[in-house]
Amino acid sequence: ALATQVRTFDGEGRTSDGHRVHLLANVGEPAGAAKAAEAGAEGVGLFRTEFCFLDRAEEPSVAEQVKAYRTVLAAFPGKKVVVRTLDAGADKPMPFLTDTAEPNPALGVRGLRTSWRNPRILDNQLTAIAEAASAESADVWVMAPMVATVDETEEFVAACAKHGLTTAGVMVEVPSAALMSGPILARAAFASIGTNDLTQYTMAADRLLGSLASLSDAFHPAVLRMIEETCRGGAQQSRPVGVCGEAAADPATAVVLVGLGVSSLSMSPRSLPDVAAVLAATSLQRCQELAQLALGAESAEQARALVRGQLPVLD
Numbered sequence: 001a002l003a004t005q006v007r008t009f010d011g012e013g014r015t016s017d018g019h020r021v022h023l024l025a026n027v028g029e030p031a032g033a034a035k036a037a038e039a040g041a042e043g044v045g046l047f048r049t050e051f052c053f054l055d056r057a058e059e060p061s062v063a064e065q066v067k068a069y070r071t072v073l074a075a076f077p078g079k080k081v082v083v084r085t086l087d088a089g090a091d092k093p094m095p096f097l098t099d100t101a102e103p104n105p106a107l108g109v110r111g112l113r114t115s116w117r118n119p120r121i122l123d124n125q126l127t128a129i130a131e132a133a134s135a136e137s138a139d140v141w142v143m144a145p146m147v148a149t150v151d152e153t154e155e156f157v158a159a160c161a162k163h164g165l166t167t168a169g170v171m172v173e174v175p176s177a178a179l180m181s182g183p184i185l186a187r188a189a190f191a192s193i194g195t196n197d198l199t200q201y202t203m204a205a206d207r208l209l210g211s212l213a214s215l216s217d218a219f220h221p222a223v224l225r226m227i228e229e230t231c232r233g234g235a236q237q238s239r240p241v242g243v244c245g246e247a248a249a250d251p252a253t254a255v256v257l258v259g260l261g262v263s264s265l266s267m268s269p270r271s272l273p274d275v276a277a278v279l280a281a282t283s284l285q286r287c288q289e290l291a292q293l294a295l296g297a298e299s300a301e302q303a304r305a306l307v308r309g310q311l312p313v314l315d
Ligand code: PEP
Pocket: 046, 048, 087, 173, 193, 194, 195, 196, 197, 198, 244, 245, 246
């Protein structure tokens, strides 16, 4: 019933007993921001800035970046927009930045790691984000991709602060970051879990390989335990933890994520209505019970079947 029903969503995400869950949109190309706002998104939980950098021989100028970022911020006046800094490498190679000779690009110099060798690219990008943020009224949060350590977190937060960007957070998409979320969130203002990469690195299964699709499942209890651990760190430091990977768009997964302690879900705008509907029909306590059921399973298939069997049927 959930998949076939045409629903709309305009308002605020909540469980049936009123527990707030922020329902946000993932945005790629800047033009997609207006569509996300039309779809009712409460804000942007992941703006993938690499779309402004792809298929280019050189880094785009600061002025070009400001223009692209302002387009996204302008679609969400007064609302939260989480801007992710450049996630170059592996599945997102950039000609001007990526070393194509690396034998294992997914385990190589990618994401925030590219700034170790090219600090100027991150600095230029933060300059552009700060300029766009001062010109628009959106509430701008900045986050780094592929953070693995407490030191990287500290360096990124300090780099953002130099540009007056005070709400700086990290993506949790590497198991080390999930397991170190307490000390990481003592430094960062928030965490956003990227389930696409967190699943890839927890299961050691390339997210681009169709032949490994059965292993690339965020419903696997091993991945859910990583998420649970991240939420534990968030609760310990009173920092919000969101999810911006594809898993947030699946209603059964969304309920489990909320039960694990996730406070915002960011997804493709078309998935917002179904996720809003299933949350509105489920209490927080039920979400927590379903999360425990999934954590106790021995496989992704078993976890999904257990949760799906208990979900409310919506018409
Ligand atoms: C993720 O890894 O889940 C994520 C949201 O980032 P991307 O898919 O852009 O790597």
